[in-house]
Amino acid sequence: MFQKLWLIPAVLLVAGGIAFAATRSTPPADLDYSLSHLSKDGHYQVTLVPGIDPVPVGKMHAWLVDVTDAAGQPVDADIVIDGGMPQHGHGLPTVPAVTGKDHHGRHIVGGMRFNMPGWWVLKVEISGTAGVDTATFNLAL
Numbered sequence: 001m002f003q004k005l006w007l008i009p010a011v012l013l014v015a016g017g018i019a020f021a022a023t024r025s026t027p028p029a030d031l032d033y034s035l036s037h038l039s040k041d042g043h044y045q046v047t048l049v050p051g052i053d054p055v056p057v058g059k060m061h062a063w064l065v066d067v068t069d070a071a072g073q074p075v076d077a078d079i080v081i082d083g084g085m086p087q088h089g090h091g092l093p094t095v096p097a098v099t100g101k102d103h104h105g106r107h108i109v110g111g112m113r114f115n116m117p118g119w120w121v122l123k124v125e126i127s128g129t130a131g132v133d134t135a136t137f138n139l140a141l
């Protein structure tokens with residue numbers, strides 16, 4: 001009855017190894033890394049433009065966020081941007097905030113910083129004339 005007890009630590013070791021590999025492994029292969037697409041419910045076209053390209057690790061910088069309606073026409077909208085690393089279970093190390101608009105009407109988001117390389121997700125919540133919607137973007141740093 002006790003002869004199989006050695007199996008327990010062996011199984012735990014394997015399970016732990018799989019869990020560790022899952023947090024350290026490469027991101028899903030089918031991720032969309034485009035920085036311009038429709039929001040989840042199709043209300044807005046959202047385009048992100050990093051202020052520094054390629055996007056740096058560890059450096060504070062600003063991004064531009066362009067929001068139009070689905071047909072590409074200007075729209076009056078407020079945005080909130082948030083993000084994190086799905087494989088690490090943590091968010092952004094900063095709290096980015098909209099500081100104004102540029103002369104094209106794009107939202108300027110200051111305080112963007114990514115503190116490590118890997119797969120990041122940025123989520124933009126848009127509140128505009130067409131309602132509230134979200135757009136999610138993937139980033140490989």
Ligand SMILES: [Cu+2]
Nearest residue numbers: 085088090116
């Ligand atoms: Cu991380």
